[in-house]
Amino acid sequence: MLKTHAIKIQFRFEDIMAVTIIDVARRANVSKSTVSLVINNSPAIKLETKYKVLRAIEELGYVPNINARGLTSRKTNILGVLTMVENLSQKSYNFDSDTEIFSYDVSIGIPKGLVNTDFGLLNERFCIPENSNDLPLLIKNNRIDGLFIIGGLFGDDFAKKIKDCGIPTVVVGRKNEFFDYITADLEQGVFLSTTHLLETGHKKLCYINCPVTFSTSVDRYNGFQKAIDSSEVKPEEKWSINAEHNNGAGGYQAIKDIWEAGKRPDAILAANDSIALGIMRYLYEQKVRIPEDISMISYENSILSGYSVPALSTVDINKELIGEEACRILLNRIARPKSKRVSMVIPTTLVHRDSVIVRS
Amino acid sequence: MLKTHAIKIQFRFEDIMAVTIIDVARRANVSKSTVSLVINNSPAIKLETKYKVLRAIEELGYVPNINARGLTSRKTNILGVLTMVENLSQKSYNFDSDTEIFSYDVSIGIPKGLVNTDFGLLNERFCIPENSNDLPLLIKNNRIDGLFIIGGLFGDDFAKKIKDCGIPTVVVGRKNEFFDYITADLEQGVFLSTTHLLETGHKKLCYINCPVTFSTSVDRYNGFQKAIDSSEVKPEEKWSINAEHNNGAGGYQAIKDIWEAGKRPDAILAANDSIALGIMRYLYEQKVRIPEDISMISYENSILSGYSVPALSTVDINKELIGEEACRILLNRIARPKSKRVSMVIPTTLVHRDSVIVRS
């Protein structure tokens, strides 16, 4: 008997603490509807009332209960970040593995686009072959109001399935015809680096592209070619090759092929930092010095190029800004689901580090 | 008039779709309380009833509304991942910047510990100096049921403040006296790499430690010293120095000091991959070849060492497992808030790549 009683009065921390909309209403001498309208920034509220309520909120340290809000408004106030990966197994960190750096750096920018917003972010790494028919948990469990899909590792089938869910979605890092998208200006980026190499007196250029299967490889190649076409001084020789894999090992093998075919570039451009590091590994083994013997410019800018030996000049694609702008796009899509599809291309800049030398 | 009508019947997707607990109850011919008990795995339900309900759930494709659950149970079913960072400004990726790789890799392991669980994950990068008195948004907005704090960039003040919030918390990556924690076995790891260098015939060892201000630097040094003490063959010379900064630039400057003091190790140990890359940069500039002239072993294992030129042998600290185990600890803490404080140390292994040579 006594014991039962004891259990009954054992309140939890939250029970005691929880300030609700009713407490605020009471303190401000208004109804809870009014408080709700203030919280949701209704223009129908008299300024005087608004401030009265705001003060009460402040004084009481009131924080709206997110579950209650969500329950009535049928929203979760959460956005999903889907990182597309090659596989979900244990990472080896070896240079034949995917780096996932792009998605991490982009996702650092996302919260910046969410400031002054109630949205939280739920992350999921997702791999299509392994999950085959499954949808991401984020979606299956109805946890999100909107979705970022980061990276290119998905096809039309997957896109359609997501589309059918009706969740506002923005694709980050590549073009596509299903959703809004935002991506770096690939062609302009490669144009930039190629031009710089030409202007610094390089005569034998080699472009090591990403795999042909990647839709982006065309844009990249175009940037390379257009820079050469529009340059005053023409290179004596130029080569272009697609790596077989989009990682260090892919770059390693590609330059090896070039090298063993007897080609000797004085400057190399890489499709991204991972491939670049693979190239550098091969050159190191051949005792070729960068930049003394061969200059290099990579593409993306990441911890990989910033920390590499030597520090790698690269094209910065402004990943944080991409993440931030992706938010704006998604927020608009959520607010106006039927609006016209949006595509956004972010310009790039060249970052100079230690892998390019001026040749006369 | 007509228009008003049109608006009224414009249901949203969810309105039409939403299968609720009532639909399930009806289909299974039970009350919604029973359905709820089944969902929550109550042992009080007859097996037969349970299967009946489970079938109805299956057939209807019912997914519990997470907000409704949270509202009644006073839970959010979300865990927070707090990544402690040095600053929140735009990342440069240069080698004088913090890499945040540890927290990323750990957070990849976390979902593995959450399989068969309803918990989602909310991430936040948080910086103490910049946010001074503020608490992480995750906490201020009552969004989480539990918290992972990743990384060491916080002091007792912050820990106490978090403690006062009463949120179950586990610290990942360093010891501390406020919360449960899980970390790699630093001493054992350094012992491992030092021993390997000794066994491969190196006579002049240099340990480049993390900054003295880091609590972990002592454990690391102990591992180094103990390996030497317990080795059959003693090194001819040994040096140990703390980098001033925990990044590439710190490693660069440290080895520069060693070098300019005329010391010439034949093997170097680095406190982590970032510091290691800084060391390698300096050696590259000095035209010292790794491993031919100097062998190196780093600590952590990350994309940085896996992609480095040459590929860096390092101590793998099993970050994914750390993340997974951290979940178990946190889940236990949530279930039993008053239980004894838990600390867990994960053993490390040596991963051999291309930076160590056998000397005779």
Added chain:
DNA sequence: CTGAAAGCGCTTACAG
């Protein structure tokens, strides 16, 4: 072992 009822903390028409 299961059902009826209250209540979690909000938002949203609706009325005035």
Added chain:
DNA sequence: CTGAAAGCGCTTACAG
């Protein structure tokens, strides 16, 4: 411009 009331979809004592 503001209040009273209904309802969102669950869980949790409580009763039987």
